[in-house]
Every structure is written in structure tokens, then in C-alpha cells.
Amino acid sequence: MHGPASPGWLLVALCAATGAYCLVRMRSTVEEQRRAAGGEALMGFGMAVMAVPATVFTPPGWAWPLYAAVFGAAALRALWSARSSPHHLHHLVGTAAMVYMAVAMAASPGAHHHGGAGVPLVTGPLLVYFTGFVLLSGARLVPLGAAAAGTAAVRWGDRPELARACRLSMGIGMVAMLLAL
Template identity: 45%
Template sequence: MEGPALVSWMTAAGCGATGAFCLLHARHKDAPRQRTADGAMGLGMALMALPSGVPAPPPETLAVLFAGLALWPLPGLPRGHRAHHTTEALAMVYMALSMASATGAHAAHGNGLGVPVITWALLAYYAVHLVRSGPRLVPATAQGSPRGSPGDAPCATSGVTAACRTSLSLGMLAMLLTM
């Protein structure tokens, strides 16, 4: 990932932690396939976000990994999440191929024409996704009492799933901005 090393490391740490959390809790009964898909995406994004100069898999290998995630059948997932997962994976394929074709610091942006339309479209998509998913992170209240009971497992709520998706979208936005 281009840009300041601190941003790269923070993005890699956030995506890696989210991916590991999702994979560790994939056994949970509320959304195992969804968490496995989000976990694989998070760990792949962490590899992609590593600062340039740090040993990492070649961009071509990452492109194949993310293409596989885009084609991964996710039966039982809601259509919206499946579409978001596919968009996320294809965006990572796009970034990996851009990295592979880059010969200079910003050669992936084209022939001096600025940022490609695809990058702008993806930036808009993830910005809108973050704005829409933010309210899902605030606990809903029913007559003044918080949702769930104090003894509920933290993984049992859909809020954790929304937080994972929001974290990965924030990582995507950071990576797109530094492209």
C-alpha cells in the first residue's frame, strides 16, 4: 500500500484483527458463513495493506485470492450482503492488479489522466456504505432498555457483524484513498 507507513500499518492491523476475530467466531451459530467470508476478506486485506517494502505475497497472487473470494458461493446469505462481499472482493482484485501494473509510485492511475473512474466509484460506494452502516452500530433501545441482556455473548448480536463489515469498509476506503 502506498502512502504513509503509519496509515498502512494501522489499516493492516485493523483489517487483520477484524479478519482474525471473524474467523475465530465463525463457529458461532448466528452467521458462520458470513463470518468466514468476512474473516478471509479481512486477512487478505491486511496482507494488501502492508506498507511497500514489507515482504508480502505478490499482487498477482492476491488478485487470484480475491477473485476466488468474489466467486465463493455463499448460500444462505442475504442478497445485499452477498453483493457487498462480491463488490469488496472485486475491488481488491482491481487494487491488486493496479499494484501489479504499477511501475512507479502512482503509475496505476493511468496515463496522467488522474484517478480512474473505477476508483472514484469505489470510493463513493464505500463512503455511502460507511454512512449507512454507522447507525447500525448504535444499540437500539426498546423502552429505554439496551438490546439484549448483560449475559449475552458478544458474538451473538448482529451488531458485531455490522461492526466487522464497517471496519472492513473503512479499511477499503483507506486503501482506495492511498492508491
């Protein structure tokens, strides 16, 4: 991603930590939790790789089309899964945003995508969606965390407040990446 190195490394750390926790969630005893965690782990690690500052590592030209293909396949899977769960619609938007950013990075490696001419047509709606998602997720997280404080011991992979915090972190990361695009 374009932009200063320090926030880029913070974003890498946030997304990698989120991806790692999603791998822990894949050990859940709840099938839907495991299924969602796999897609979220892919998003977390994919965002971490994409957020590595360009001053440190510039991927080869073939990496961005490969990246777009991987997230395009994930988008098709999310579209198929959305038939049974509306949560997968969010995964669909997220994977589509990753495809969009990979294509934008392939089109202009090392330079800002929109060149200061304003927000591109696709970036604006994605920013609105993810900003709304972050605000709504944050509002939903507070009461759930307070209610879960008095419950019995729950496995790390089955904690709904941590799963929501993961999604909130990835939403914040997506907003940051779209702004840096």
C-alpha cells in the first residue's frame, strides 16, 4: 500500500493478529463459526500482506493479478455461501474490495491510484460501506462484551465478542487501506 511506513506496519500487525486469531477460531466446535473463520483468516492475512509498506517491499508484477484471482475465488465462494447466511454478504463485499485494490495496485504500482483527482467511483461506496460497518460493529461490540463478562469459561475459538472484535479490526483495516489507495 502507498503511504507512510509506520501506519503501514501497524496495519500489518493488526491484520496479521486478526488472521492468527481467526485460525484459532477455526478449531471451534460450531461449524458455522469454523466456516466463517476460514474466510476471515484469509482476509486478515491477505490484508496484512497488502499493507506491507511499498518502501520496504514492492511485489513483482505478477503478484497483483494472482492476488486478484485468489480473492476473486473467495468472492465466488462468499456469493455461494450468501444463500444460507446474510453474514456472507459482508464477506462478498470484503473480497470484492480486495480484488478491486489488487487491480488498482496492478494498474499503478508505486503511485497513488487516483493522483489527487478525487475519490474513484468504486472507492467512495466501499469507504461508506466499511465506515458504516465499523461504526455498527463497534456499537454492537460494547453490550456483548459487558454481557459476556459474567459467563462461564468459553473456549477461545468460541468467544463471540472476540469474533466481533476481529471483524471490527478488519473493517478498520479496510477503511485505512482504501484511504491509502
